[in-house]
Amino acid sequence: MKLSLSIQLFLLSCVYSICCTDAVTIQSNPSANESSIETEVNKTVTLSCVVQDPVDGEELQWYRNGELVSLKDENSLEESHLCVHPVTTDDNGALFTCQLKANATRKASIQLVVNYAPDLNGSEELRAEEESDIVLSCDVRAYPPLTVVWKKGGALLDLSSSTYHTSNDGITAKLTISNVKREEHEGLYSCVATSSIYGVKSKSFIITVDDKVMKFPLGPTIAGLVVVVLTILLAIFSRRERITKCFKKVRH
Structure with missing residues (x-):
């Protein structure tokens, strides 16, 4: 059964409305170049997440590299702002995503590209x-x-x-x-x-x-000295009686 032209147009308008409701966009300062923002260390980047035709009380969420960013309640309804200050080298390549809390498929993402010089001097x-x-x-x-x-x-x-x-x-x-x-x-x-x-x-x-210094083999030397000292003490102990008699004879 064929649908009338008016019904087809009505259905198409509904599909278009469903697809485009709650579209999420990110505006930035400095301006983005397509899907990335180029900046430098110690600069400030401001991100603003906006929902087209929002529903009252619609809540937004921010993620940095997949991790949820903590926001104040008043900064998460219908429009949300995020400030990256100061920008650091760790922010290079960081991906920021804004999405609807109730529908994660409605989202937008932007990536930071941080230029910085090497620490070479002196x-x-x-x-x-x-x-x-x-x-x-x-x-x-x-x-x-x-x-x-x-x-x-x-x-x-x-x-x-x-x-x-x-x-x-x-x-x-x-x-x-x-x-x-x-x-x-x-x-x-x-x-x-x-x-x-x-x-x-x-x-x-x-x-x-x-010049190359001849290193004294300290470890083996100490071990050798210990062996020598113990040998002398053992010899004295084993001959203690003879040594005692000799001292007695000397006294007489």
């Missing part, structure tokens, strides 16, 4: 003995990620040498020098990080190589 003095190993470490946590290179005496370090080993997990960049030699490894080193936003940052290291 210099550090290090000492190492000949033939030992030494590790140089730089904190390279930053966003966007950095490009890191190592230099010695201002020139790019030749990493083809088997004594140099580098690693970078996005948090710490390390240069390990194995089997240190004064004529080869003593001098000024630096880790140089290049950021597409913050430019070039660097930290320097001054390495001094000392």
Whole structure:
């Protein structure tokens, strides 16, 4: 049985009404770029959650990375505001979601993108003995990620040498020098990080190589002395009668 055109239009209008009722949107300051907000450390981000055509007393909820955010009662009805202040490095990548408490399918989400520079500056003095190993470490946590290179005496370090080993997990960049030699490894080193936003940052290291010190085997020596002392005491104890007679003869 075919439905009349007027009935079809009526049903379509009902479907459209159901789909679009309680639409949730998030407005932000600074303005979002599609589904993300770009900001920096120590800035403030304000989020406002709005329901289109709300029902009286309709309650909203905020989630940060899936965890419920505590709100005051008056800040959860029909319209809700959330302030992120100050923005920290931990907020980079954080996903904020606003939804209807009575219907979790009605929701909107926005993500923070936090730009921050690496904490690279100053210099550090290090000492190492000949033939030992030494590790140089730089904190390279930053966003966007950095490009890191190592230099010695201002020139790019030749990493083809088997004594140099580098690693970078996005948090710490390390240069390990194995089997240190004064004529080869003593001098000024630096880790140089290049950021597409913050430019070039660097930290320097001054390495001094000392002569190798022959380490005294303290543990075995103490053990040997204990054995010797106990042996002497045992010998004296076992010959105590003879020693006593000798003293008596000396007195007579």
